[in-house]
Amino acid sequence: MRQHVNPLSKNFNEIEYIPSLMEIFGDSELNLHLDIGSAAGEFLFDLALVNTCWNYLGIEIRERLVKTAKLKVKEREMKNLYFLFGSANNILNDIQNKFIIENVKSISFNFPDPWFKKRHIKRRVIQPEFINILSNSLQKGSLIFIKTDVKDLFDYMDFIISSNFNFKTIDIKNFNYSKSFNPNKVKTSREKYVIVNQLDIFERIYMKI
Numbered sequence: 001m002r003q004h005v006n007p008l009s010k011n012f013n014e015i016e017y018i019p020s021l022m023e024i025f026g027d028s029e030l031n032l033h034l035d036i037g038s039a040a041g042e043f044l045f046d047l048a049l050v051n052t053c054w055n056y057l058g059i060e061i062r063e064r065l066v067k068t069a070k071l072k073v074k075e076r077e078m079k080n081l082y083f084l085f086g087s088a089n090n091i092l093n094d095i096q097n098k099f100i101i102e103n104v105k106s107i108s109f110n111f112p113d114p115w116f117k118k119r120h121i122k123r124r125v126i127q128p129e130f131i132n133i134l135s136n137s138l139q140k141g142s143l144i145f146i147k148t149d150v151k152d153l154f155d156y157m158d159f160i161i162s163s164n165f166n167f168k169t170i171d172i173k174n175f176n177y178s179k180s181f182n183p184n185k186v187k188t189s190r191e192k193y194v195i196v197n198q199l200d201i202f203e204r205i206y207m208k209i
Helices: 042-050 063-075 088-093 095-103 118-123 128-137 151-162 189-196
Strands: 031-036 054-060 081-085 104-110 143-148 167-170 202-208
Touching: 031 042, 042 054, 042 081, 054 063, 063 081, 088 095, 088 128, 095 104, 095 128, 128 151, 143 151, 151 167, 151 202
Parallel strands: 031 054, 031 104, 054 081, 104 143
Antiparallel strands: 143 202, 167 202
16 A cells, blocks of 8 residues: 655655765766655665666655665665655755756656645646756756556656657667666566556656757
8 A cells, every 4th residue: 555645745845965976876987777756665676686787766755665775775785776765856956966867867757656636736746847857957868767557647747748848758669778777677566566457557768858
C-alpha cells in the first residue's frame, strides 16, 4: 500500500544539507542518474549492483524509507548509490543544490503517485514549474524517463513535458538501452506487479535539446 504524503506540506520547506558529488560517490566522474520517488530504493540497489559504471541518486519524500535505504548502502559499502530525503521540487529548486541537475545525465519518474482527485493534481511531482527548472539546468542530451500504469497520469505528464520546447520525444523502440542508466532493463517492484497482473504500462523518453 502506498503511504500518501503531501509534497506541498511546510514540513518539506527545510532542506537537509547535501554533500558534493565528490563526497557522496567513490568516483564522481561517472555518469549520474537521478530517480525521483525512489521509495525503499530496491530499484536503485539492483541498478547500482549490476551497473557499476554509473552513479545513482534517489530522492524520496518518505523519511523512514530513506533512513532504511541509507543504512543498507552503508552496510553494503556501496560507492555509487546515495539517497536524499525531501520533496524533489524543493530540493532541486534550491540554488545550493543546482549542481545536482547540472550533472545528471538522466532522470526517471517511475510509477509516481497519481493523485487522482482534481484538487490534488497540484501535488503531482511533475508540474510545469518543475519541468522549467529541469529545462533551464539540464545539459543538452540529458534524458527524462516516465513510466506509469495510469493512463490519465501518463497523458498529464506527457503534456507537461512536451509543452516545454526544450524537450523532444525519443523513439523508445529504437532507443539504445545499453548506453543508458539501465542497460539490463532492471524493473521496479511496481512494474513487476503490473506485468504479472497483465496491466498496461505507459512510458516515454524525452531529450533536452
